[in-house]
Amino acid sequence: MHSLVEENYLKALFALSKDKGSVSVNDLSKHLNIKMPTVTNMMKKMAFKKLVYYESYKPLILTKKGKKEAALIIRKHRLTEMYLVEKMGFGWEEVHNIAEQIEHIKSPKLFAKMAELLDYPKFDPHGAPIPDINGEMEWKAYSKLSECKPDDMVKIAAVINTTDEFLKFLNRREIHLGLKIKIKSVEPFDNSMVVKYKNHLEETLSNTVCKRLLVEKF
Amino acid sequence: MHSLVEENYLKALFALSKDKGSVSVNDLSKHLNIKMPTVTNMMKKMAFKKLVYYESYKPLILTKKGKKEAALIIRKHRLTEMYLVEKMGFGWEEVHNIAEQIEHIKSPKLFAKMAELLDYPKFDPHGAPIPDINGEMEWKAYSKLSECKPDDMVKIAAVINTTDEFLKFLNRREIHLGLKIKIKSVEPFDNSMVVKYKNHLEETLSNTVCKRLLVEKF
DNA sequence: CTAATTTGTTAGTTAAGACTAACTTAATAC
DNA sequence: GTATTAAGTTAGTCTTAACTAACAAATTAG
Incomplete structure (x- = not known):
């Protein structure tokens, strides 16, 4: 089995390679708060264990095995x-x-x-x-709330890039999974949205917030 | 806070010092499956952290702090x-x-x-x-089943020196906490006991087993 | 009470996983 | 298309927690 440290590298690799499919040593280093030489070293070890494809100066790619273990x-x-x-x-x-x-x-x-x-x-x-x-x-095909239009009616399906602070922010506004929201308007200069839900008749959500809310249209 | 390793030393020290109040380096070494020099070293580190009293060639004694953290x-x-x-x-x-x-x-x-x-x-x-x-x-003042006499009626209060195997052994005989048992006889040559409980009218328990069952008399 | 045995310590080594400093390759900028 | 900057690697160091080998102290045996 793998060490706790290796497991954290696996998770980070998996998370960072969501879109591009590969990760740079630099990104991984920053994400884990571990200096680049340490990352390079670990990648060699993990390549030896067939968890990641590693070649000098090339992007890191998880193997099938690495992906599965991360998942x-x-x-x-x-x-x-x-x-x-x-x-x-x-x-x-x-x-x-x-x-x-x-x-x-x-x-x-x-x-x-x-x-x-x-x-x-x-x-x-x-x-x-x-x-x-x-x-x-598999992630369902959700949209970001930030990409929705005025008068759209949507249901909150997921929250991404969650931090405790962000979740507490949502708590204070009584925003939770499954909540149905109507978009009243979008401010053109900062893309903030004015939305309506439950007894919140006019709540303004910044673009930062809207980009982190995944929704289903209905 | 302490490392996982230190926590394991603390637990072992606590467990082994139950009776004597102190532990030898040798005992600790055997219990943890770690060689003596490693233990000596760790004791010095933990003494520095005020978790244990350590002097060369003397038994190890947990400090108040060490005891509390172990507990x-x-x-x-x-x-x-x-x-x-x-x-x-x-x-x-x-x-x-x-x-x-x-x-x-x-x-x-x-x-x-x-x-x-x-x-x-x-x-x-x-x-x-x-x-x-x-x-x-605090442990209540239980007796070991092995110390009981024929005709005693007792209730199983705790199991000590538990291993998975021993507990499965008890499961197979339907012996569990709270069970009321009557001691029918004690074999003088091996101290095994013949006991009666529930629909087990004549179950023989070896001394090894009886020493690991703590009971309350009633 | 000395000899043998057991217990404990010292010194030096190892592996994992972190670091810095210095160097090399790749990417970007003009 | 070379110069600069950013990214990646190499080499060497550190700490933690393990080890072995060798030595020293304490205990036990006769």
């Missing part, structure tokens, strides 16, 4: 988050740090039990998909 | 075991390994929540006392 760690993370929220009563802004630790626990039984008790959930408390036991996962 | 790790371990059994449906023979990992998690909130959901339990699934939030804990 399985993410599975453990998201299952844990869901468990903490659904079964233990934590708020969605409290669970990240705990899950960050529990995801490294070696006990297939523990996570199998969580999945069972949660009735095999497909999404975590932030709307992110939970990879299945084979590491398979 | 708090044991608290996390036993709370976790209780949580896994009571809230997740694990068997008492399955929880040790998982708790061994979860006990190192840094999240006061997580363990506070477990305690709350379990309604502040005083004992773990094996009958061992759970230290309170200040690290205070």
